[in-house]
Amino acid sequence: MNPNNKILFAGDPHGDFRPLIAAVHKYRPEAVVLLGDYDLEMPLEICLQEIIGLTEIWWIAGNHDFETPVKYKNLFHSALAGNSLHLKVTEIAGLRIAGLGGIFLGRVWYPPQPPRWRNKQHFLNGQAAGAKSAALSLKYQGAIWPDEFHALKALKADILVTHEAPGGHRHGFDVIGELGVAMGVKHIFHGHLHENYTGIVKNNIKVFGVANRAVADLMGNTLKDED
Incomplete structure (x- = not known):
């Protein structure tokens, strides 16, 4: 097996998992990492039942995964819920x-x-008395919270996967690159922007954008069916 294919990264499926499933059958990776925005009409494990057992399946959530209670439940209450990164x-x-x-x-x-x-509690405490709730709405659950973001900086990793893009892209955020620097990562993979591209941010961290329904290898190469 090509060592660059031992982990594959899947851009936003938006309900279409066929390219990822085909890539797993063709390249036989040890693991796949999904970069968010699944638009799930059924639990994630049902959408990916063809490849369960063939490879490890890991994921992060995107903004679409908090749009409705059904989409949220089909991800966060799925049989793969414990594989969130x-x-x-x-x-x-x-x-x-x-x-x-x-x-x-x-x-x-x-x-x-x-x-x-x-943080979340600060927000909940700040709501008007009549609007206070013990739980966050789905929209707020899908937000990146400052305290949680900064806590990640204390950890070390080789690769950072995000839904949002880091700086360098016109729609990216410099703080994500700064997070990568603090964690000592070599590569950042992200979805959300529906664009395949390669960039570099501070400390020579390579950034790979993975387009919707696209699949990339560890070097950021977009895998084609004819490869």
């Missing part, structure tokens, strides 16, 4: 991979602007 480092096929799901939400934190809320 969000806010932690997991050793996968011999590499340490860190995950940051969700997006920057202006009502919480939209860098480089300062955060409106320090």
Whole structure:
């Protein structure tokens, strides 16, 4: 097996998992990492039942995964719920991979602007008495929260996977590159922007954008059916 294919990264499927399934059958990776925005009409394990047992399946969430209770439940209450990489480092096929799901939400934190809320409890405490709830709405659950983001900086990893893009892209955020620097990563893979591209941020970290329904190898190469 080509060592670059031992982990594959899947861009936003938006309900179409066929390219990922085909890539797993063709390249037989040890693991696949999904970069968010699944638009699940059924539990994730049903969508990926053809490849369960053939490879490890890991994921982070995107903004679409918080759009409706059904999409949320089919991911976060699925049989693969425990394979989320969000806010932690997991050793996968011999590499340490860190995950940051969700997006920057202006009502919480939209860098480089300062955060409106320090953390989830700060936000809940700040709601009007009649609007207070013990739980966050789905939209706010899908936000990147400052305290959780900064806690990741204390961890070390080889690869960072995010839904949002780091700086260097016109729609990216410099703080994600700064997170990669703090964690000592060599590569950042992200989805969300529906674009295959390669870039470099501070400390010579290579950035790979993976387009919707695209599949990339460890070097950021987009895998084609004819390869």
